[in-house]
Amino acid sequence: xxxxxxxxxxxxxxxxxxxxxxxxxxxxxxxxxxxxxxxxxxxxxxxxxxxxxxxxxxxxxxxxxxxxxxxxxxxxxxxxxxxxxxxxxxxxxxxxxxxxxxxxxxxxxxxxxxxxxxxxxxxxxxxxxxxxxxxxxxxxxxxxxxxxxxxxxxxxxxxxxxxxx
Numbered sequence: 001x002x003x004x005x006x007x008x009x010x011x012x013x014x015x016x017x018x019x020x021x022x023x024x025x026x027x028x029x030x031x032x033x034x035x036x037x038x039x040x041x042x043x044x045x046x047x048x049x050x051x052x053x054x055x056x057x058x059x060x061x062x063x064x065x066x067x068x069x070x071x072x073x074x075x076x077x078x079x080x081x082x083x084x085x086x087x088x089x090x091x092x093x094x095x096x097x098x099x100x101x102x103x104x105x106x107x108x109x110x111x112x113x114x115x116x117x118x119x120x121x122x123x124x125x126x127x128x129x130x131x132x133x134x135x136x137x138x139x140x141x142x143x144x145x146x147x148x149x150x151x152x153x154x155x156x157x158x159x160x161x162x163x164x165x
Contacts, residue, residue, distance in 0.1 A: 004068070006105045008113065009058035011051035019067035020047055020058050027070070027092030032130050057113055059106045061093070068097040071106040073113065078120055086114040088124035091133070099132075107140055125156045 009016045021043055027033040038046070050056045050072070061069030072090040077083075088110060093102045114122050124142065126133050144153035 004061055004063055004100070004102055004105060006059060006061045006069075006109045008109075009060045009070075011047050011058075016058075016060060017047040019060055020050070020070060020072075023060075023067055023070035023092050023094070024072070024090060026094060027090060030092075030095070032127060032133070033092070057110075059109050059113070061097075061102045061106050063097060069093040069102040069106050071103075071110050073110050075117055075119070076123075081120045083120045084114075084117050086110065086117065086119045086122045088122060091124070103133075103136055104140065107136075 009020055011017060011020075021038070024046065025038045025043065028036060028038050050058065053074075055075035057073050057075075059069075059071040059073070060067055070090060070092045071088060073086045074089050076085045076087050078085045088107065091103055091107065111122065122142075123145070124137065126137060128134075146153045
């Protein structure tokens, strides 16, 4: 996208903190994000909680001064490789800027950060009905996770331990 700049978010910056929360809230409200706004608790505490975790980082995309995209990454650990990995936890682009290469630019920046951290791979989750996201991820080299093809591909599962705040 012409004019789009992509950079690491500075959690200590009030404007970056607001952009992280507002973009994640816009994503949460979207059907692909569950269709519900962030809780008041999440809106109030998100950036401080991310900043408290050195394994977390956020990438912001800007069209001029307007924040239009967000990627949240969380460093994990590959036990088989005994090296870091980065899980892309959120990919959010405002509806007004979708289809313009914003997510691609942010994911490539996230790859740079992952490499700087010595990560051996990146992981992400995607809903099977999100065809445009699936197509983008495949173009960027993401594929279903498998160890032995006879065992099939891995699925993503969750179990809530506590109700949302």
